[in-house]
Amino acid sequence: MLMEPETALAARIKAIGFQCQRCGDCCRRVARESNLVMVGPPEIRRICTATGRAWREIAEPYPEFIEDGQGTRYTFGWCLKRTEDRCMFLEHDHCAVYDHRPWICRTYPFMLGEEGLMVFECPGLGRDIADKDAVAIARNLLARTRAEDEEYAAVKMHFMNMKPSGGRTLVIDSEGEKPIHG
Numbered sequence: 001m002l003m004e005p006e007t008a009l010a011a012r013i014k015a016i017g018f019q020c021q022r023c024g025d026c027c028r029r030v031a032r033e034s035n036l037v038m039v040g041p042p043e044i045r046r047i048c049t050a051t052g053r054a055w056r057e058i059a060e061p062y063p064e065f066i067e068d069g070q071g072t073r074y075t076f077g078w079c080l081k082r083t084e085d086r087c088m089f090l091e092h093d094h095c096a097v098y099d100h101r102p103w104i105c106r107t108y109p110f111m112l113g114e115e116g117l118m119v120f121e122c123p124g125l126g127r128d129i130a131d132k133d134a135v136a137i138a139r140n141l142l143a144r145t146r147a148e149d150e151e152y153a154a155v156k157m158h159f160m161n162m163k164p165s166g167g168r169t170l171v172i173d174s175e176g177e178k179p180i181h182g
């Protein structure tokens, strides 16, 4: 993956411009799966600690499963639970876990992909951004990418070492295999 230095990334974000309008559109379902927030175990545990809620109260398996042909179904991650039309933590247009929100929420509408900086649709784009805020987004983007790379490597390692045993439904994350019961 192309990883720009923090200052270069911040300069690009500054040139694009961004200021959150607090519309909450990134937390609502405005299109199919538009508010799917993928989270890794460290992010889930951080929110559990902050809210006193259990893992399964706030996170659900990523909704795409594959089958191994021997009766085992698995998916490779978690996402925050949602209600009919929004993230479970969007309360009166405010994030109830703002200080503990996942990387995706901290860095939206930006992401670092294989080709470098990606920008998603957002009404906050094109607006003046302070230097320090551009640097903060750049720093979070780089930290998010490192966290996602670590998660991916650990998931791959657990997947490669899985022992075949049929008839299970599993989430494979960076901590290992987690069976889904019902």
Ligand code: SF4
Binding pocket: 026, 027, 037, 080, 087, 088, 089, 090, 091, 094, 095, 096, 097, 098, 101, 102, 105
């Ligand atoms: S965790 Fe907070 S910022 Fe992230 S989608 Fe939910 S309400 Fe929005």
